[in-house]
Amino acid sequence: MLEEKLKQLGDNSAIETKTPISGGDINQAYYVKTGKQEYFIKANQSAASDFFQIEVNGLEKIRSTQTIAVPEVYYFDNSAGNEEMMLIMEWIEGEETAAAEQHLGKQLASMHLVGGSTAYGLDQSTYVGKLTQSNEWYTNWVDYYREHRLQPQLDLAVQYNRMNQNRRLKLEALIRDLDLYLPSQPKVSLLHGDLWGGNWIIGGAGQPYLIDPSILYGDHLFELAFTELFGGFSNTFYSQYQEAMPLADYYQDVKPIYQLFHLLVHLNMFGEVYGGSVDRILKRYI
Structure with a gap:
């Protein structure tokens, strides 16, 4: 074959x-x-x-x-x-160099700066891992994040019996009050959508390559928050990124909410081992 x-x-x-x-x-x-x-x-x-x-x-x-x-x-x-x-x-293969993460930080920021859309979301469904993600175009980022990121993962967790009553009530409250925490009109950026340490590789001359995307248009801080969740990125990556695209003052306030989506995905895919991390974020806000 x-x-x-x-x-x-x-x-x-x-x-x-x-x-x-x-x-x-x-x-x-x-x-x-x-x-x-x-x-x-x-x-x-x-x-x-x-x-x-x-x-x-x-x-x-x-x-x-x-x-x-x-x-x-x-x-x-x-x-x-x-x-x-x-x-x-x-086949991509290269040797790890000190310059690789410098290039990655600069080039990822450049991708986020390009934009490419005036709306948030996407015109087709995608996948995160093996889970389907529905998408539509939105003019309000909070509405998109609520209806096409957090709410579907909550619904799936209920279906999979991974939402005890306390967790569910807190997550429902956070989803309802999301406007209190997230910006409604951040800059629209093209996002890889699933950028952790295993989804970029190094080619010849230390050139970074992105792989396994789950793209969407949204707040670039959503992408940055996930890069911090499971490690795999050096201080050099972040310093080079911020040199090209400084982080907004509200980043530390929204980072846990953006990381919450990926933790819910892992809760639904791999089980209760991620439940404690979900609960700690919910406790911070509710």
């Missing part, structure tokens, strides 16, 4: 190496080397038919800003039925 798809790309050479790559919990990933080229390949037999299409759309949107690199996409399936779907991209 892989050989057939590579032939469609004009690579008729034999596969010399196919090595599984660890680190993902949604797709199977492989390093593949043929007589002609090296590839990075994702495969999935159970994902929705548009799963890789949405990822490719996000990569192309980031590429269109001409600010930060993303891998070249050679092929993807978008309606494989019961067959295994594949996404075939260029």
